[in-house]
Amino acid sequence: MLRHLDIRDVLIIDRLELEFRPGLNVLTGETGAGKSILLDSLGFVLGWRGRADLVRAGADEGEVVAVFDLEADHPARAVLDEAGIPAGDELILRRTNRTDGRKTAWVNDRRASGDVLRALSDTLVELHGQQDDRGLLNPRVHRDLLDSFGDLGPDRAATRTAWRALAEADKALTEAEARLAAARDEEDFLRHAWDELEKLAPEPGEDADLDTRRRQMQAGQRIGEDVQKAAQALGPGEGAEGRMGDALRWLEAVADKAGDTLDAPIEAVTRALAELGEATQGVETALETLAFDPGELERVEERLFAIRAAARKHGVAPDDLGDFAAGIAAKLAALDKGAGDIAALTSARDAARADYDAAAARLSAARARAAQALDAAMGTELAPLKMERAVFATEIAPTAPGPEGVDAVTFTVATNPGAPSGPLNKIASGGELSRFLLALKVCLTRDATGLTMIFDEIDRGVGGATADAVGHRLMTLAGEGGQVLVVTHSPQVAARGAHHWRVEKAVSGGQTRTRVTPLDAAARIDEVARMLAGETVTDAARAAARALLGAPRAATSSGATG
Incomplete structure (x- = not known):
């Protein structure tokens, strides 16, 4: 899990060090305070493709360092082994970006490519941002998500192999038929x-x-x-x-x-x-x-x-x-034996098609089983999110054969009893989409080990008891031996955090800088009250904040400097 993040000369951050812990880590602050910069910086050191102009004005080079703890069986070790990089209990990623655009990365002090960083990031961090609901609206992504949930990688690989063999057999037959036709034309x-x-x-x-x-x-x-x-x-x-x-x-x-x-x-x-x-x-x-x-x-x-x-x-x-x-x-001679060759190639093509049909059928059956399991898991997850009456269903329909099989997968939902089901983008509201996203991500990452999950404003569009339910699910998810980082504007979600930071802008010497402050118990009351009341924090807002933070779930954040 992510333990330390060190950012130097990135955008409006001159120097910032953050120490993270297991559990639910909450970052709050006004809109535009720089919360997205933290995520951009983390994405940069993980090799994600993003904005290119990261270097702070006046600096020659920006740098981000991320330190992760690795368990003995962490999947990142396999990536390190393949890249020839020694692995220990600690994984240190460092990446720099110069003003001329050149980027350089190190993994445990060994030079590394962006591909290695991205391969490691797949085992280290799962980011769910404000635009992630677009994936829920894309049927192609639905199929990938279902296959990921059902661990259908081997069945997909077998189907892709069979599809390639069929394509090659089809091509060989087509070319032979064309050659024979051309030969007959000049016979x-x-x-x-x-x-x-x-x-x-x-x-x-x-x-x-x-x-x-x-x-x-x-x-x-x-x-x-x-x-x-x-x-x-x-x-x-x-x-x-x-x-x-x-x-x-x-x-x-x-x-x-x-x-x-x-x-x-x-x-x-x-x-x-x-x-x-x-x-x-x-x-x-x-x-x-x-x-x-x-x-x-x-x-x-x-x-x-x-x-x-x-x-x-x-x-x-x-x-x-x-x-x-x-x-x-x-x-x-080829013309004379052409009919025999065509027959043999046709037979080979038919055999390849039979192999593909069998592989695709196995994949379809596996998808049907995975769909039932996903629907059941989603039902379990939606209830705590105040959507106990919603029905999530994975629909599988035939589609044109291809390397990924013959199935089109669509996630549908009926949000109220008796209401017709339909695609998420036509049935679910913005707040419902956020909760569906959270529930789906929880289902998809249930078996992941050592994975830091980051939610960027997953609670948008919801409030009150629903926001509290979202916060409770995030807290439960983090409490199951994991680590969750959440950027939020919801006081109900913020109150569920075990560790809390406030992100804010400060102007000094005519320059704007982002500052991240760890909050103790008293500071958390003021921050949650601000989130409840806005600019003017009243005694009533503080009282409400104390009520939200009064449960044993509240705890003091670890240190940060910036």
């Missing part, structure tokens, strides 16, 4: 293209190979005759090889008669014949390479032109025709 084209490409059977790199062969054959056609003439000129018989062979025989025949004068020419001719032989062999090899069948050139050109025409037709490179054909084959 004729696909089958015609596949027939063409299957017959053509293009291979990777074939275009380049065919082009090379075509060029070679065309070149052979152009130069073949000249190479053949060169072969004849070099070859035996009338060619160079034959003539040089004759010359060598003639020289060798007379060499022995010429001494050594023909040796060198004979050697030179012999070498020339060897070189000539190599040249002749090379030319013959070239002739073999250039030799081609004219019909083969025609076949190569037809194949090359067919591949290139198919590539242009389908808008791909010739070497990509094979992959393109494979893609067409895959589409046709």
Whole structure:
């Protein structure tokens, strides 16, 4: 529970320290005295999103420190453990806000994010403000409140999981049906293209190979005759090889008669014949390479032109025709087995829908049980609040399926016997809404441990015996081992407090400051009398205040400085 609140340089507070205790803690004061600033400051250190201009004029930085006592099993310990922050019997939250808007937070002297603060705040404080009755008017909030009351988190989680699975199965089926429909639209084209490409059977790199062969054959056609003439000129018989062979025989025949004068020419001719032989062999090899069948050139050109025409037709490179054909084959295969796939996906979708329907039905049944329990608990709570004749009912009606199930939840009330029931915003008055809110919050937080409950003017719109009943319920709620802080303008509620502070403005040196003063027994009489009488406190008002405070419920507040 909240034990200490230290506020420095926030709005019109320069320095304020408050020590809170278990039980009912009451804060009173004139309208505009600064009570809301205290709640804004507490909300700031807890990470709540609120007003940004918190720094007091003339200061560089505002700071709020809140100290909470933690029991051994307090749920805040799980949040601290997940955040890697050591936990003890005391939890210290500190947060600063600079004039440039930068905010920095610490938890037990460890830097912490706003998300960690908000997660901790969910386990530490429950704030019920003047606008909380709007939640009672929102059917979506009604469903969340009912689920919270019934501890239906696991059933909701199971329903959300089943809904996601159904959505994914539905999406897979829809996409498959769209693909199949698109494939059927182009089925004729696909089958015609596949027939063409299957017959053509293009291979990777074939275009380049065919082009090379075509060029070679065309070149052979152009130069073949000249190479053949060169072969004849070099070859035996009338060619160079034959003539040089004759010359060598003639020289060798007379060499022995010429001494050594023909040796060198004979050697030179012999070498020339060897070189000539190599040249002749090379030319013959070239002739073999250039030799081609004219019909083969025609076949190569037809194949090359067919591949290139198919590539242009389908808008791909010739070497990509094979992959393109494979893609067409895959589409046709998917088309051929599409009906089977659709059937399987439909079956999976139907199974997912059955799972969702079952999860939603379990959640609906759990909500029905929780609604009965909530209605009974509300009946018990409304009687002490002077609404014993009111009938609170939780209505559950079908709604469109969604991640939270198939139920619409509405809180209805009949405020008088025989009167028709209806939504709270149409049946209940402002004061009745406040009491319904109090009763509902009591029901919803009944099992919470270590939670500080804060009520901001929960008693508005009521007075007299009804306000006294509200105060009595708050006192009882706080006396059940809890801590309740209430901001009130009701003297009946204020008189029920175990600890009482007065919030007021004071002007010093031309500057306005908020001051919070702990009240002893005598000061409490004056404050309650002021709340009864207004500006002029009469003896009759003091007597009435003593009467309100005369019961043993009244006690002296703990300290505060500011």
